[in-house]
Amino acid sequence: MVNYIFDGTFDGLMTVIYVSYYNRQIPNDILSENSYQRNFFGDDVYISTDIDKSNKVQDAIKNKISQEALKKIFYVYLSELESSYMLIYKYVRLGFKIGKKIDNYLQNDIVHNVIKLSQRVNHEAYKMIELIRFKEIKKGLFYAKIHPDYNVLPLIVPHFAARFQNQYFVIHDVKRNLSAVYDKKSWIITDISPEKTLITKEEEDYENFWKIYYKNISIDERKNLRLQKQHMPKKYWDILIEKQ
Amino acid sequence: MELHDKIRILADAAKYDVSCSSSGSNRENKNGGIGNASFYGICHSWSDDGRCISLLKILFTNICIYNCSYCVNRCSNDIERALFTPDELADLTINFYRRNYIEGLFLSSAVYKSPDYTMELLIKTVKKLREDYNFNGYIHLKAIPGADINLIRLAGLYADRMSINIELPSEKSLKLLAPQKSKESIIKPMSFIHNQLLESNESKKLMRYSDKFVPAGQTTQLIIGATPESDRTILKLSENLYKLYNLKRVYYSAYIPVSNGNNISGVTSPPLLREHRLYQADWLLRYYNFKADELLSEEAPNFNILLDPKVDWALKNLSLFPVEVNTADYNMLLRVPGIGVKTAKRIIKARKESPLNYDSLKKLGVVLKRAKYFITCNGKYYGGCEIEASKIKNRLLPKTNVLEGQLSIFESFYKTENNLPIIV
Numbered sequence: 001m002v003n004y005i006f007d008g009t010f011d012g013l014m015t016v017i018y019v020s021y022y023n024r025q026i027p028n029d030i031l032s033e034n035s036y037q038r039n040f041f042g043d044d045v046y047i048s049t050d051i052d053k054s055n056k057v058q059d060a061i062k063n064k065i066s067q068e069a070l071k072k073i074f075y076v077y078l079s080e081l082e083s084s085y086m087l088i089y090k091y092v093r094l095g096f097k098i099g100k101k102i103d104n105y106l107q108n109d110i111v112h113n114v115i116k117l118s119q120r121v122n123h124e125a126y127k128m129i130e131l132i133r134f135k136e137i138k139k140g141l142f143y144a145k146i147h148p149d150y151n152v153l154p155l156i157v158p159h160f161a162a163r164f165q166n167q168y169f170v171i172h173d174v175k176r177n178l179s180a181v182y183d184k185k186s187w188i189i190t191d192i193s194p195e196k197t198l199i200t201k202e203e204e205d206y207e208n209f210w211k212i213y214y215k216n217i218s219i220d221e222r223k224n225l226r227l228q229k230q231h232m233p234k235k236y237w238d239i240l241i242e243k244q
Numbered sequence: 245m246e247l248h249d250k251i252r253i254l255a256d257a258a259k260y261d262v263s264c265s266s267s268g269s270n271r272e273n274k275n276g277g278i279g280n281a282s283f284y285g286i287c288h289s290w291s292d293d294g295r296c297i298s299l300l301k302i303l304f305t306n307i308c309i310y311n312c313s314y315c316v317n318r319c320s321n322d323i324e325r326a327l328f329t330p331d332e333l334a335d336l337t338i339n340f341y342r343r344n345y346i347e348g349l350f351l352s353s354a355v356y357k358s359p360d361y362t363m364e365l366l367i368k369t370v371k372k373l374r375e376d377y378n379f380n381g382y383i384h385l386k387a388i389p390g391a392d393i394n395l396i397r398l399a400g401l402y403a404d405r406m407s408i409n410i411e412l413p414s415e416k417s418l419k420l421l422a423p424q425k426s427k428e429s430i431i432k433p434m435s436f437i438h439n440q441l442l443e444s445n446e447s448k449k450l451m452r453y454s455d456k457f458v459p460a461g462q463t464t465q466l467i468i469g470a471t472p473e474s475d476r477t478i479l480k481l482s483e484n485l486y487k488l489y490n491l492k493r494v495y496y497s498a499y500i501p502v503s504n505g506n507n508i509s510g511v512t513s514p515p516l517l518r519e520h521r522l523y524q525a526d527w528l529l530r531y532y533n534f535k536a537d538e539l540l541s542e543e544a545p546n547f548n549i550l551l552d553p554k555v556d557w558a559l560k561n562l563s564l565f566p567v568e569v570n571t572a573d574y575n576m577l578l579r580v581p582g583i584g585v586k587t588a589k590r591i592i593k594a595r596k597e598s599p600l601n602y603d604s605l606k607k608l609g610v611v612l613k614r615a616k617y618f619i620t621c622n623g624k625y626y627g628g629c630e631i632e633a634s635k636i637k638n639r640l641l642p643k644t645n646v647l648e649g650q651l652s653i654f655e656s657f658y659k660t661e662n663n664l665p666i667i668v
Contacts, residue, residue, distance in 0.1 A: 106594040107604040130288050134343045142342060160344075166276045166378075167342060184276075206339050209251055216255040217301060218291035221500050221514055227294030231287070241345075242289060 001028045005046045006085075008032040010077050013085055014054035016047045017092055026093075030085035057092075065095035065102060072103075075118035078151045087113055125152040129159055131232070133241050134169060136203045141168045143194065145239060147175040153189060154180075161187050170194050207241050214242040245326055251336070253326040257306035257317050258352060261409065261465060262497045266298040266347035266382045268460030269404040279341060279348070279381030281404060281460075286347050299350035299384060300337055304328055304365055308354030312422035313505030314411065314470045317354045320505070327356070330369040338377050348382030348404070349373065359390035359429075367395065370402040382460075390429035393436050400440060405460035405492070408433050410485075413478045417471035420507050437462050438489045461492040468522060469515035470499040470508050476536070476545035479525055483536040486529070496522040521547040528553060531585050532578045550641055555581045558618060559633045565618045566625055569610075570599050582615030602626060614640065 004020065004027040006012035016030055033046070061070045073091065076084050091114045095102045105111045125148075134142035142164070146153075153173050157180040160169060164182070171180040172194055180189050199207075237243040267285030287296035305327040306317045316323070337349045351369060356362045366385060373379040385403040387396055400406060408430055412418040415427050437458060444457040464485065466478060482494040498519040501511045525547070528534040532554070539553050540546070548556045558565065558581050567576050569591060577588040587609035594600060594608060602621040606612055617627040617636045629635045 101597065104593045104597050106590055106608055107598065107600065112607050130286055132344050136342075144344070162273055163280050163381075164278060164342070165273055166278055206343065209248060209336065210340060210343075210345050212248055212251050213255045213300070213302075214289065214291060214297070216252050217259050217297060219259050219293045219295075219500060222293040222295075222498075222516065224294035225292060228290045228292060231294075231296065232290045240289065241343075 001043070003027060003029045003031055003044045005031050005033050005036055005044055007049050008034045009049060010074065011051055011054040012047070012049040013077060013088065014057040015050045016085075017089060018050070018053040018057050019047050020089070027086075027089070030089055031082070032085065035082065061092060061095065064099060065092075066100040069095055069100075069102065072114055072118040075121040075155075076114055078155070079117055079121050080151055081117070084117065087117070121150045121152065122155075124148050124150050125155040127233075127236070128152055128156050131236050131240060132156070132160075132171065133239055135199050135207075137199060139200075141170070143170045143172065145172045145174050147173065147239075151176060153178055157182070157187050157189070210241055211244075247332060247336075249324075250326045250328055250332070251302075253324050254303045254306060254328065255301070257354070258301050258303045258350075260316065260497060260500065261301065261350075261352055261386075262295070262495050263350070263384065263407060263463055263465060263493070264296050264298055264301075265493070266384075268492060269382060271380050271382070271404060271456070271459065273380045275378065277378035277380050278338070279379050281348070281380070281382045288345055288347065298347045299382060300340055300346045300348070301350040302328075302333070302352075304333065304351060304353035304362070304369065305356045306354045307356050309357065310355050310422070310424045311505070312411075312425065313508050314421055314467055314499060315505070316502050318505055328369075330365065330372050333369050334372045334377060337373060338379060341379070341381055346381075348379075348384070350384040352386040353388065355388060355390075359388045360392050360395060363388050363391040363395040363399065367399050367402070370399070374402050384460075387433040387437070389425050389433070391433065393433070396433050396436055397440065400437065400458045401456070403458055405462065406437055406458050407463040407465070409465040410481075411465060411467045412471055413466050413473040413481055414471070417473065421471065421505070434462065434464065434489055441490070461490070463491055463493040463495060465495040465497055468496050468498050468519050469511060474540075474545035475518065475522065475525075475547050476540040476542070478522060479529075479536045479540060482526060483529055494526060496526070517549065518547070521553060525553045533575055551637070552581075554579075555614065555640065559637060562631055562633060562636075565631060566620045566627075567618060568620050568623065569605065570595055570622060580615050580618045582611035582613065582618070584609070 002025060004016050006016050013030070020027060058070060061073065073088050076088055087110065090110045094108070094110055098105065102111060103115070106115070128146055128148055132144045132146060134144045137143045153171065157171065160171070161182050166184060168184060169182050173179070177191055177193055178189055179192060179194060180187055265285050266281070267283060269281040270283045271281040273280040285298060287298045289297040291297055305325070306323070307325045307327060308317050308319050311318045311320050333351070337346070340346045341348065349370070351366055353362050353366060356365070370383050370385060373383065383403045384405040384407065385399050387399070387406050387408040389408060410430055412421055418425065418427060440457055441461065466481070468478065485491050485494055496519050498514040498516050499511060500514050501508070525539055528539065529536065534557070539557060547553060551559070558579065564576075564579070567580055569577070574588055574592060577583055577591060578585065583591070590608045591600065594604070600621060602624070605621065617629070617631070617639070627636070629639060
């Protein structure tokens with residue numbers, strides 16, 4: 001009854017898989033040290049992250065299962081759910097057995113849960129791309145804040161880096177204290193939180209124009225707030241200019 | 245006039261053009277410009293009427309020389325009028341875009357001085373966006389009925405999508421409500437764009453870098469309920485438009501009676517259920533391989549109020565059911581109420597590996613509440629009743645609506661959203 005503890009990173013999780021195969025040992029559970037509470041009923045083993053081992057596992061997944069499978073696993077990992085680590089482990093074991101056809105086994109609970117969870121993470125990433133609002137806090141520098149349920153920041157930054165080639169921007173995940181910073185050439189994710197700055201008068205004007213536009217484009221005779229909330233959950237309304 | 249007033253007036257004037265999508269183009273950003281287009285389209289917000297906002301949808305001006313009865317901007321209507329400049333509009337678009345409020349611009353206009361004059365102003369605006377601002381985001385540009393073909397061709401080089409609205413579903417209605425617009429003035433640009441697209445697709449095969457012409461294709465809109473055409477007339481018109489002009493979408497806009505113009509009478513509330521049924525039928529045409537004649541006939545030219553078109557068809561064709569999910573082909577699976585395109589594809593995928601059992605069907609996305617009456621799984625039927633139209637209908641409809649005579653609950657086709665019957 002061994003539990004494997006790792007540092008919470010994706011590379012750490014991949015290392016756990018490597019070690020489990022190397023030791024021919026199936027762990028009882030896989031836990032992140034960040035939310036780990038010592039369990040007195042089993043032996044707890046801490047696995048140190050090893051980039052080489054992680055790369056080997058990722059290559060094996062790409063080759064023996066599929067590139068798609070690796071993508072799904074990464075998305076499931078970003079959900080940060082406690083149960084997701086063991087789910088990923090079981091999916092990988094199954095994948096090594098079945099191969100690239102694994103995603104056809106839709107009746108299998110492990111496959112079904114991986115697909116469903118990766119879809120939920122993907123869905124939230126998409127919602128962020130839709131609902132993020134930037135403010136120009138300094139000439140040429142745009143700032144946006146988000147607080148997603150899942151850690152989707154790495155999934156959304158490439159979209160904005162491609163789109164806004166000629167503007168500096170920062171996307172700040174206030175829940176996790178992570179910021180993505182783009183300098184017109186490349187982007188990084190850092191844990192340095194940006195200082196709060198005031199917005200310019202021009203920024204106020206554009207926000208105002210947007211609010212006016214938003215109000216007047218609606219057809220009053222077709223008011224349907226339920227449908228609106230379905231697409232735009234209330235939990236995100238605090239970042240929307242038009243809902244202030 | 246202040247910019248904020250222009251925005252207020254011209255957004256309000258644009259809202260009845262219901263086209264909302266930003267999809268169909270994968271225009272890339274380049275040369276350190278700003279913007280790209282996402283092929284599947286992105287909605288950035290939803291207004292209080294529940295509709296998505298993906299583009300800055302606005303009129304260049306609502307000053308119009310025409311007097312179409314169904315239109316709030318008709319020249320005889322006493323409303324505030326406004327006019328942008330190309331600079332103002334381009335600047336507004338770019339600044340909304342930078343803030344991720346929009347995917348791009350949807351630019352339409354009333355007919356200002358003349359169709360050609362208006363078209364030139366629209367072209368000036370989008371040219372400025374593409375060339376001066378280096379904008380590579382989405383642009384949907386309206387074609388003004390009656391504009392010169394050469395202007396349409398020029399516009400197409402800057403736009404991702406173009407559209408020209410047919411609005412009235414028959415020539416008779418067009419003559420009655422919009423006598424200044426001829427059928428030809430609408431069909432000619434649509435036909436031209438279609439032919440240009442065919443040509444440009446051919447030349448793309450020969451040269452990779454031919455000028456992009458309207459890469460996201462064209463669409464149109466029909467107004468529902470301002471004139472007496474049946475659902476069948478409208479649906480067959482759509483079917484023909486898809487066939488003849490290869491349109492990406494036909495949009496249906498329920499007529500909102502805002503101070504009715506001439507020759508429109510008896511419309512008190514917007515026909516939202518009817519519009520909803522048309523969209524359901526439109527999806528069946530485009531994704532489910534239905535023909536308009538299968539859904540509506542001369543004897544029954546209007547949609548069922550209580551049942552969606554797919555269920556209605558299934559109940560009229562029960563000899564084809566039940567369908568065995570483990571062996572039926574894709575097209576037959578698509579015909580089962582409760583099985584959509586994604587689910588049908590998953591069924592085909594999953595049953596390759598092992599036979600499907602009834603409990604997994606829900607996992608695959610089958611809506612068993614509806615589908616169970618029309619399928620068997622491994623030969624077993626789970627519907628719990630005889631496969632007979634009235635029996636199944638009774639089970640599908642909510643209890644209070646069972647008696648056909650109780651149409652007072654659905655007094656007219658015209659009901660606002662809050663009172664829509666719940667269709668299972």
